[in-house]
Amino acid sequence: MTTPKHAQLAAVLRARIAADDFPDGRLPSESELMKEHAMSRTTVRSALKELQNEGLLRSASGVGYFVRRFEHFSYRPQDDFRAVATIQDADSFTQAAAKRNPTQQIEVGIVRAPKDVARRLRIAEGDSVVVRRRYRSLDGVPYQINVSYYPLDIVSGTDVMVPQDIVRGANQLLADHGYAQVRALDEIWFRMPKPEEARWLDIGPGIPVAEHVITGFTADDQAVRMVRVILPGDRNVITFDRVHPDHERASRP
Amino acid sequence: MTTPKHAQLAAVLRARIAADDFPDGRLPSESELMKEHAMSRTTVRSALKELQNEGLLRSASGVGYFVRRFEHFSYRPQDDFRAVATIQDADSFTQAAAKRNPTQQIEVGIVRAPKDVARRLRIAEGDSVVVRRRYRSLDGVPYQINVSYYPLDIVSGTDVMVPQDIVRGANQLLADHGYAQVRALDEIWFRMPKPEEARWLDIGPGIPVAEHVITGFTADDQAVRMVRVILPGDRNVITFDRVHPDHERASRP
DNA sequence: CAGTGGTCTAGACCACATC
DNA sequence: ATGTGGTCTAGACCACTGT
Numbered sequence: 146m147t148t149p150k151h152a153q154l155a156a157v158l159r160a161r162i163a164a165d166d167f168p169d170g171r172l173p174s175e176s177e178l179m180k181e182h183a184m185s186r187t188t189v190r191s192a193l194k195e196l197q198n199e200g201l202l203r204s205a206s207g208v209g210y211f212v213r214r215f216e217h218f219s220y221r222p223q224d225d226f227r228a229v230a231t232i233q234d235a236d237s238f239t240q241a242a243a244k245r246n247p248t249q250q251i252e253v254g255i256v257r258a259p260k261d262v263a264r265r266l267r268i269a270e271g272d273s274v275v276v277r278r279r280y281r282s283l284d285g286v287p288y289q290i291n292v293s294y295y296p297l298d299i300v301s302g303t304d305v306m307v308p309q310d311i312v313r314g315a316n317q318l319l320a321d322h323g324y325a326q327v328r329a330l331d332e333i334w335f336r337m338p339k340p341e342e343a344r345w346l347d348i349g350p351g352i353p354v355a356e357h358v359i360t361g362f363t364a365d366d367q368a369v370r371m372v373r374v375i376l377p378g379d380r381n382v383i384t385f386d387r388v389h390p391d392h393e394r395a396s397r398p
Numbered sequence: 399m400t401t402p403k404h405a406q407l408a409a410v411l412r413a414r415i416a417a418d419d420f421p422d423g424r425l426p427s428e429s430e431l432m433k434e435h436a437m438s439r440t441t442v443r444s445a446l447k448e449l450q451n452e453g454l455l456r457s458a459s460g461v462g463y464f465v466r467r468f469e470h471f472s473y474r475p476q477d478d479f480r481a482v483a484t485i486q487d488a489d490s491f492t493q494a495a496a497k498r499n500p501t502q503q504i505e506v507g508i509v510r511a512p513k514d515v516a517r518r519l520r521i522a523e524g525d526s527v528v529v530r531r532r533y534r535s536l537d538g539v540p541y542q543i544n545v546s547y548y549p550l551d552i553v554s555g556t557d558v559m560v561p562q563d564i565v566r567g568a569n570q571l572l573a574d575h576g577y578a579q580v581r582a583l584d585e586i587w588f589r590m591p592k593p594e595e596a597r598w599l600d601i602g603p604g605i606p607v608a609e610h611v612i613t614g615f616t617a618d619d620q621a622v623r624m625v626r627v628i629l630p631g632d633r634n635v636i637t638f639d640r641v642h643p644d645h646e647r648a649s650r651p
Numbered sequence: 652c653a654g655t656g657g658t659c660t661a662g663a664c665c666a667c668a669t670c
Numbered sequence: 671a672t673g674t675g676g677t678c679t680a681g682a683c684c685a686c687t688g689t
Contacts (some may be wrong), residue, residue: 149658159593174674185660190675198451198603199590207667207674217587223640331638334470335588335608335631337452340412350451353606353631355588378588378606385584385638387476402677427655438679443656460655460686 154182154192162201162212172202172210200351200379213351217382218288222331222359249281253308255297262294265360265371273297275305277315280345287346290375299324299369315370316361324369326361333357333383338375346377353378407435407445415454415465425455425463453604453632466604470635471541475584475612502534506561508550515547518613518624526550528558530568533598540599543628552577552622568623569614577622579614586610586636591628599630606631 148156161167173181178189193210196202204210256276263270279291293315295305304311304318311318316326334356338348348354354375361370376383401409414420426434431442446463449455457463509529516523532544546568548558557564557571564571569579587609591601601607607628614623629636 151658156593176673187661188659191658193675194447199592204675205668206676207669209674327642329640331636331640333586333608333636333638335606337604337606339452340409351590353588353590355586355608383584383586385586387582387584389580404677429654440680441678444677446656457656458687459657460688462655 150182150184151188151191151195154178154184154189155195158192158196159199159201162196167212170212170214172212174209196351197349198351200353202351203349213379215379218283218380219384220289220376220381221384222329222357223385245283246285247281247283248285249279249310251308251310252278253306254278255306258294261358262371265358266294266296266368268296275300277305286380288377288380290342290345292373294371294373295319296369319361319369324363324367326369327364328362328366330360330362331357332360335378338377342375346375348377348379355381355383357383403435403437404441404444404448407431407437407442408448411445411449412452412454415449420465423465423467425465427462450602451604453606455604456602466632468632471536471633472637473542473629473634474637475582475610476638498536499538500534500536501538502532502563504561504563505531506559507531511547514611515624518611519547519549519621521549528553530558539633541630541633543595543598545626547624547626548572549622572614572622577616577620579622580617581615581619583613583615584610585613588631591630595628599628601630601632608634608636610636 158172172178172193175186175189175193178184178193179186182189193202193204197204201213202210203213254276255273257271258266258268258274260270262274263272266274268274275295275297277291277293277295279293280287281289281291299319299322300306303322304313305315313321319326335353336356338346338352338354342348342354346354354377357372357374357376359370359372359374360368361372362368411425425431425446428439428442428446431437431446432439435442446455446457450457454466455463456466507529508526510524511519511521511527513523515527516525519527521527528548528550530544530546530548532546533540534542534544552572552575553559556575557566558568566574572579588606589609591599591605591607595601595607599607607630610625610627610629612623612625612627613621614625615621
């Protein structure tokens with residue numbers, strides 16, 4: 146009933162990482178750890194793998210192991226709502242990221258609604274929906290995958306279907322067509338990425354993603370928009386501001 | 399430039415899992431996979447490890463490998479705010495979970511404020527704060543770790559310092575002492591659990607956690623409460639309702 | 652008891668980065 | 671050329687679970 150050797154080494158290294166004991170962020174090589182701790186390479190690698198899967202380390206083939214550094218960018222879903230017509234697509238991502246060279250790659254299409262989309266938009270599974278898929282980066286680093294779904298009859302013939310930035314912003318566009326959104330439901334899961342997501346977001350092992358699903362409703366309580374945002378955990382903090390329902394609107398910092 | 403054998407096996411199994419090809423949820427044993435795919439045990443184990451770290455599989459020593467099943471419980475931070483005096487501590491967890499045998503273990507103490515707490519409560523690092531640590535379960539299954547911090551001068555001598563349920567609810571208690579909260583800031587990170595968190599929440603490999611930090615403010619914009627909630631990703635969805643700031647309050651479903 | 656996964660070893664070859 | 675991590679093998683012992 147003793148602790149396995151690989152777990153012992155993992156614990157030692159975890160403590161040293163927490164104590165910032167690798168100032169240059171570089172760990173000893175596998176062979177050095179083998180000598181220092183009198184273990185086989187397999188056991189050393191097992192310990193290092195464990196730390197990688199905790200998101201504490203990354204490995205570079207032919208180079209070495211390094212302590213992960215995080216920089217979190219604030220993701221504010223509420224900006225979607227506050228957005229007004231500006232020269233840019235004025236949602237949370239574009240607005241907050243103005244100075245960090247935001248780029249995005251847009252694909253637009255018409256597909257049959259999958260089950261989860263149909264349920265949220267309150268349409269039948271297989272009904273046609275317009276889908277806008279956006280892969281968005283900051284300074285060349287991918288920060289989110291954003292997939293929006295709209296019922297076809299609502300947006301057909303509008304700029305939503307053009308694979309370019311929507312100058313007014315998608316919400317303003319919907320409002321201009323008589324579908325102003327006054328309420329949104331946010332659902333957030335957090336899980337490990339699927340292989341395609343990991344590839345697109347350039348995520349290493351041990352880094353989870355959040356899946357943020359927004360459903361937008363009109364004053365008539367009609368669901369007119371569903372968005373699925375995939376966020377890599379090493380680069381995002383999700384932020385909300387809330388005021389008590391009984392309290393008049395407060396100023397926002 | 400070919401795909402490694404372990405990755406090939408992982409891809410095959412991943413596809414079979416997605417197609418629900420293991421009706422009883424049980425995978426072939428390691429030795430069966432070795433025969434079927436003509437690989438060494440190490441390679442087979444490497445593939446299975448990969449899928450475990452994606453949260454798709456769990457292993458049971460001496461038994462086998464199984465497909466993970468998820469059941470997500472809705473975590474609604476806004477209930478904290480809407481809470482009024484009831485017979486129970488009326489926050490999001492207790493209220494929503496009433497029928498699922500909620501239990502919690504409470505520890506209360508006075509500690510020196512760590513850096514992140516001090517910053518959010520706008521006090522000096524090392525100032526005394528009251529900390530309430532709650533480990534909360536549903537039907538015996540751990541669902542969250544909830545750690546609340548209060549500036550000592552605000553809550554000293556109140557029920558906050560008693561290691562029991564606060565009958566009125568902590569927010570109502572603060573309000574009764576003249577510190578009604580009207581605004582909250584939510585910050586949500588998602589990452590792999592620390593070993594203690596994994597132990598307490600009974601999390602296997604490949605399951606991330608969300609760290610939800612709430613900071614509560616009075617009408618004078620004084621920070622009176624900071625809460626850190628740790629949520630296991632296989633058992634929680636975070637849910638928010640939002641109404642457009644220009645729109646009168648809508649009814650909530 | 653037989654079968655399962657967990658641990659550990661020694662050794663080999665490879666692709667890659669660095670100097 | 672050397673050193674790094676990535677892949678793969680064969681074999682061994684163990685603890686545990688099921689019958």
